[in-house]
Each structure stands twice: as C-alpha cells, then as structure tokens.
Amino acid sequence: MVLTDALKAEFTELACHYPERRAALIPALHRCQEELGGWLSPEIIEAMAEWFDMEPVEVFSVASFYPMFFLKPVGKHIVSVCRNISCDLRGSQELLDRVCQVTGAKAGTNSEDGRFYVEHVECQGSCANAPMMVVDGIYHEDLCPEKAEEILGGLDR
Amino acid sequence: MSHETYLLSRMERGDSHTLAGYEAQGGYAALKKILSEGTPPKDVTDVVKESGLRGRGGAGFPTGLKWSFMPNEEQDSRTRYMAVNADESEPGTCKDRVLMERDPHGLLEGCLIAAWAMSLHGVYIYVRGEYRMSYRRLEEAIQEARAAGLIGKNIQGTDFSCEIHMHKGAGAYICGEETGLMESLEGKRGHPRPKPPFPAGFGLWGQPTTVNNVESIFNVPFILERGADWFKAIGSKKSSGNFLCCISGHVEKPGVYEVPLGTPASTILNEHAGGVWRGHNLRAWIPGGSSTGFLRPEIIDTPMDHESLKEVGSMFGTGAMIILDQTASVVHSALVLMDFYEHESCGQCSQCREGTQWLAQVFQRIHDGQGRMEDIDLLSDISNGMAPGKTICALADAAAIPTHSVIRNFRDELVEYVQAGGHTAVSKKRALPMETV
Numbered sequence: 001m002v003l004t005d006a007l008k009a010e011f012t013e014l015a016c017h018y019p020e021r022r023a024a025l026i027p028a029l030h031r032c033q034e035e036l037g038g039w040l041s042p043e044i045i046e047a048m049a050e051w052f053d054m055e056p057v058e059v060f061s062v063a064s065f066y067p068m069f070f071l072k073p074v075g076k077h078i079v080s081v082c083r084n085i086s087c088d089l090r091g092s093q094e095l096l097d098r099v100c101q102v103t104g105a106k107a108g109t110n111s112e113d114g115r116f117y118v119e120h121v122e123c124q125g126s127c128a129n130a131p132m133m134v135v136d137g138i139y140h141e142d143l144c145p146e147k148a149e150e151i152l153g154g155l156d157r
Numbered sequence: 158m159s160h161e162t163y164l165l166s167r168m169e170r171g172d173s174h175t176l177a178g179y180e181a182q183g184g185y186a187a188l189k190k191i192l193s194e195g196t197p198p199k200d201v202t203d204v205v206k207e208s209g210l211r212g213r214g215g216a217g218f219p220t221g222l223k224w225s226f227m228p229n230e231e232q233d234s235r236t237r238y239m240a241v242n243a244d245e246s247e248p249g250t251c252k253d254r255v256l257m258e259r260d261p262h263g264l265l266e267g268c269l270i271a272a273w274a275m276s277l278h279g280v281y282i283y284v285r286g287e288y289r290m291s292y293r294r295l296e297e298a299i300q301e302a303r304a305a306g307l308i309g310k311n312i313q314g315t316d317f318s319c320e321i322h323m324h325k326g327a328g329a330y331i332c333g334e335e336t337g338l339m340e341s342l343e344g345k346r347g348h349p350r351p352k353p354p355f356p357a358g359f360g361l362w363g364q365p366t367t368v369n370n371v372e373s374i375f376n377v378p379f380i381l382e383r384g385a386d387w388f389k390a391i392g393s394k395k396s397s398g399n400f401l402c403c404i405s406g407h408v409e410k411p412g413v414y415e416v417p418l419g420t421p422a423s424t425i426l427n428e429h430a431g432g433v434w435r436g437h438n439l440r441a442w443i444p445g446g447s448s449t450g451f452l453r454p455e456i457i458d459t460p461m462d463h464e465s466l467k468e469v470g471s472m473f474g475t476g477a478m479i480i481l482d483q484t485a486s487v488v489h490s491a492l493v494l495m496d497f498y499e500h501e502s503c504g505q506c507s508q509c510r511e512g513t514q515w516l517a518q519v520f521q522r523i524h525d526g527q528g529r530m531e532d533i534d535l536l537s538d539i540s541n542g543m544a545p546g547k548t549i550c551a552l553a554d555a556a557a558i559p560t561h562s563v564i565r566n567f568r569d570e571l572v573e574y575v576q577a578g579g580h581t582a583v584s585k586k587r588a589l590p591m592e593t594v
C-alpha cells in the first residue's frame with residue numbers, strides 16, 4: 001500500500017469536515033501529490049479508490065478533470081507561466097520563451113534532465129501584478145524575463 | 158478620491174490578518190451585537206436586502222434576496238449550508254485574494270452573520286487550489302476565532318452554533334460557477350448542474366445552500382454595523398456600496414482599488430491607475446472580467462455599475478477592468494480568451510464544447526492570416542448558437558459575449574486582419590508610428 005499511516009490519519013481528519021467521506025477526495029489527492037512524488041501514479045489512484053471506497057476509474061475521472069493534478073511524472077520543479085489576457089498584455093509570451101530557453105523544456109513537457117516541468121496556466125489571480133509565474137506553488141509577480149531567469153537559477157538542483 | 162475606503166481600511170495595520178489586529182479595529186462587534194441582542198434572523202436578512210448589496214461574483218444578484226430564498230426553518234428541517242465562492246478565476250480578477258490574505262476575519266465575521274441570518278449549520282469556503290496564502294491565512298483565522306469562542310458550539314455563550322470549514326479546489330475555472338463549485342466540493346468533476354432545482358432548494362448534498370462571493374460576504378458586517386441607509390447612500394441608485402476594482406493590462410499603476418459603484422471607468426483608469434501606460438492612447442477596455450467584452454475608448458466615461466454597463470451592451474461582472482493600449486490587438490486578445498474558454502468548457506453541452514472550440518479555431522485563422530470575410534459572420538453565427546440561455550451554465554455566454562463585442566465594436570480590426578494577412582502584418586503596420594512616440 002502506497003499510502004502511509006500518517007496520510008491515512010490525515011484523510012480521516014479531512015473527512016470529518018463533511019457529511020460524506022467522498023468530499024475529502026480532492027483535498028486528499030492534493031496531499032498525495034505533495035507527499036508521494038509529485039504526481040498521481042496508477043498505484044496512488046488505486047489506493048485512494050480503496051480508501052474512499054470508489055472504483056479506481058472514478059478517482060481517475062475526478063483527478064483528470066483538474067489541471068493541478070498530474071497523471072504523469074513531472075520534473076522536480078514545476079514552473080507555471082500564466083498565459084491569460086492581463087499577463088499576455090504585459091509580456092507573458094516573452095516570459096514563457098525565456099523560461100523554456102533556460103530550462104530546456106517546452107510548455108507541457110519536462111526538461112531532459114528531469115529538473116523542470118514547464119506549463120502554461122490560465123489566470124492565477126495576479127492580474128494586477130502581471131506577468132507572473134508560479135514555481136513549486138510559490139507566486140512570483142511583476143516579472144520580466146531577466147527576473148524569471150534569476151529565480152530559476154536560484155532553485156536547488 | 159475623497160470617498161471612504163472601508164473594505165481596505167483595516168489593512169493599513171501590519172497585523173490586520175490576526176484576531177488581535179481585527180478586534181483592535183472594531184472587528185466582531187457587529188456579530189457580538191446581534192448575538193447579545195438576539196436580533197431576529199429575518200431582521201438581519203432584511204437589513205442586507207434593504208442595503209441594496211448585490212453579489213460581487215459576477216451576476217450581481219441581490220444578496221439579501223438570495224438569502225431569503227432559503228426555505229423557512231420551521232417548514233424544512235434539513236441541514237443548511239453556505240458555500241463561499243473563493244474560486245476567483247475570471248481572468249482579470251484578483252480582489253478576493255486581497256481580502257482573504259489580509260483581512261480573513263472580516264470574511265469569517267460575514268460568514269457567521271450569514272449563518273445566523275439563514276440558520277446555517279455549516280459554511281464551506283471553497284478556495285482555489287493555487288491560493289495557498291489565502292488558504293493558510295483563513296485556516297489560521299478560523300483557529301484563532303474558534304479559540305476565542307467565535308466559531309463552533311454555543312458561540313459567545315449563546316445557543317448559536319456554526320462551523321466554518323476550508324476546502325481546497327484544484328484549478329478549474331468552471332468550479333467558480335456555483336453548481337460546478339458544489340459538485341467539486343462533493344468530490345466530483347466540476348460539472349455544473351441544470352437549474353432548477355436551485356441551490357436554495359437542492360444544494361450541497363441535496364440540502365438547502367446559498368452560494369456567495371467572498372467580497373459580497375465581506376460587505377455584510379459593515380452593513381450590519383452601520384445600517385442599510387449608510388450603505389445605500391454610497392454608489393449609484395441601484396448599485397450600492399464600494400467595490401474592489403482590479404485594473405490590469407496597459408496602465409501605469411495596475412492594482413486593486415476601492416471605489417464606489419458608479420465611479421466612471423475613466424476616473425479609475427486615470428486617477429487611480431495613472432492612465433494608459435507610456436502616454437499611449439486607449440484602444441479598447443474590458444469593464445468586468447474577461448466575459449464582459451471589449452468596449453470602445455469613446456465610452457470610457459461609463460459609470461462602473463450594473464445599469465450603466467448594461468446600457469452600453471456589457472456587464473459589471475467582477476468589476477475587473479482590463480486596459481488595451483493603441484499598440485494592442487483586440488483580435489489577439491480575443492484569441493487568448495477563446496483558447497481559455499475552449500480549455501475550460503466542461504464539455505457537457507455540445508453548444509459550448511463545440512462552440513468554444515470553433516470560436517478558438519476561427520479566431521486563430523483570422524489571427525494567422527488565413528481568415529476570410531465570411532468568417533466574421535461565422536463567428537456571429539457560432540456565438541448565436543451558443544447563447545444566451547442555451548446551455549446548462551453561463552460559460553457559453555461568457556465566450557459568446559466577447560465574440561459579439563469584437564464584431565460589434567472592432568469589426569474594422571477583423572476586416573484589417575483578413576485584408577492585411579493576419580497578426581504579423583497588422584502589428585507591423587501598427588508598431589511603426591509607435592516607435593517614434
């Protein structure tokens with residue numbers, strides 16, 4: 001079983017907040033992704049199905065609906081560049097180009113060395129501080145290609 | 158700029174996100190007063206109704222009226238919920254985040270007053286998954302409030318009990334639509350539900366539920382404390398109160414500014430946001446988030462309220478202004494938006510699933526220089542086939558409205574794209590004189 005006891009204890013606690021256990025599924029999938037290697041492998045999906053008393057295909061169908069869940073292995077650092085209108089107006093394309101150049105990954109792919117996964121994402125609610133990117137869950141706002149390069153350069157190997 | 162900015166006022170203190178900071182500025186006074194006086198719940202709803210507060214999440218529905226749709230407790234003994242919509246994902250919108258990160262107790266107090274007014278058993282705050290800071294601040298605030306006897310059983314020693322729960326989404330625009338949100342909260346794909354039944358009759362887990370936006374609920378304690386008349390006196394006739402205007406794009410000082418409803422868009426642009434950047438001219442503007450359409454510069458004096466924007470063929474939406482300067486391309490920005498709607502359509506309705514795809518494709522080919530004159534009518538036909546009111550939810554409308562606006566207000570640009578051979582050619586033409594500015 002891939003789920004640790006600590007995680008299962010957390011799920012039990014999460015489920016207390018709802019009249020039906022299933023409502024804890026999405027928050028619990030977040031915890032799996034955070035703790036168990038950065039993506040939701042078929043083994044995790046299966047284990048979650050067992051814990052939630054669902055069919056694996058049902059869990060998969062939920063997980064695949066949400067852009068924040070990865071169903072394939074992703075690089076160590078996840079770089080998400082917003083491509084929506086407010087960011088686009090202030091240079092998100094140049095930002096993405098530079099991110100791709102620095103990491104060697106195209107949008108939607110991992111870099112060859114497995115260090116980075118680069119993606120473009122929709123509006124992240126930083127429109128007044130555009131353009132922006134999210135790196136490993138942390139918001140970086142008011143960017144220019146140079147600043148983005150510096151941020152990526154400062155990440156651990 | 159001489160108006161009072163009550164929504165953002167407490168944030169001047171560094172500790173505005175803590176209970177101490179909140180209480181030092183009069184926080185929880187409205188709730189405590191209601192509890193100690195035992196104000197009848199219906200009276201609380203009536204004050205909200207009378208204040209004229211309208212939802213800040215996009216549709217502008219009167220908040221008090223929505224609350225009054227919740228079934229009478231004596232006739233319907235089911236468990237009753239509120240879901241606070243903190244999914245904030247309409248492009249251009251970044252206001253709820255400010256409130257949650259910097260004044261979370263203000264939202265909690267609003268939730269508790271709503272819970273009293275509608276005799277709720279529980280409140281769920283659905284925060285989009287990316288908003289980690291908002292989530293953390295709210296979670297900490299809930300812990301503090303619980304420890305202080307403000308959340309949980311027998312609040313302030315009365316027999317009023319209410320739980321507030323946090324819930325984390327996972328990044329899908331459609332989960333901001335109120336029934337998509339409820340499905341998502343139940344642990345499913347965020348597929349909007351056909352209405353009726355409406356949430357007040359059949360909401361979360363089939364129980365009576367009210368869905369309200371963060372900023373709507375945030376206004377409630379102010380209204381209860383200062384009265385409906387105070388609130389009604391701010392703003393325009395049918396749109397009361399201040400709102401948080403996120404202004405983004407080609408402006409000198411993008412930001413979140415608090416202004417009374419009815420403030421002319423030009424005032425927000427010029428006096429708050431420092432005007433169009435680099436001394437450029439205005440080419441187009443969007444008044445209330447990506448779904449409200451591209452408007453002409455000639456009408457930038459339009460008051461930012463529901464009625465005035467409706468009159469010019471648009472909507473107040475989330476009140477998020479997006480500014481395009483003279484070098485920008487409306488066709489290009491429309492393409493960005495159509496790619497977005499195509500990506501975010503949940504796929505249940507064929508008009509929306511196919512329509513958003515088709516719109517994105519036609520805009521793409523016009524953008525790339527392969528467009529034909531007939532494509533302009535085609536865009537119009539496709540959007541007429543999608544909306545209004547032809548689908549389960551309003552995402553189809555949200556894609557059709559900007560499309561219609563481009564055809565109506567910027568037809569010249571569509572024609573220019575077709576004739577000149579697409580984006581590269583048009584931007585070259587447009588950029589040249591600009592270099593000399």
Ligand SMILES: Cc1cc2nc3c(=O)[nH]c(=O)nc-3n(C[C@H](O)[C@H](O)[C@H](O)COP(=O)(O)O)c2cc1C
Binds near residue numbers: 211243330370551555
């Ligand atoms: C596609 C779509 C996305 C929406 N996204 C949001 C959102 O992110 N936040 C929000 O508060 N309302 C959103 N809404 C509006 C909600 O359906 C609902 O009207 C609102 O949350 C009600 O709260 P209010 O009355 O306080 O405005 C969206 C609507 C649609 C059709």
Ligand code: SF4
Binds near residue numbers: 349509510548551
């Ligand atoms: S209109 Fe679009 S997003 Fe809304 S339910 Fe239908 S397919 Fe889904």
Ligand code: FES
Binds near residue numbers: 082084122126250
């Ligand atoms: S458009 Fe990029 S954060 Fe909103």
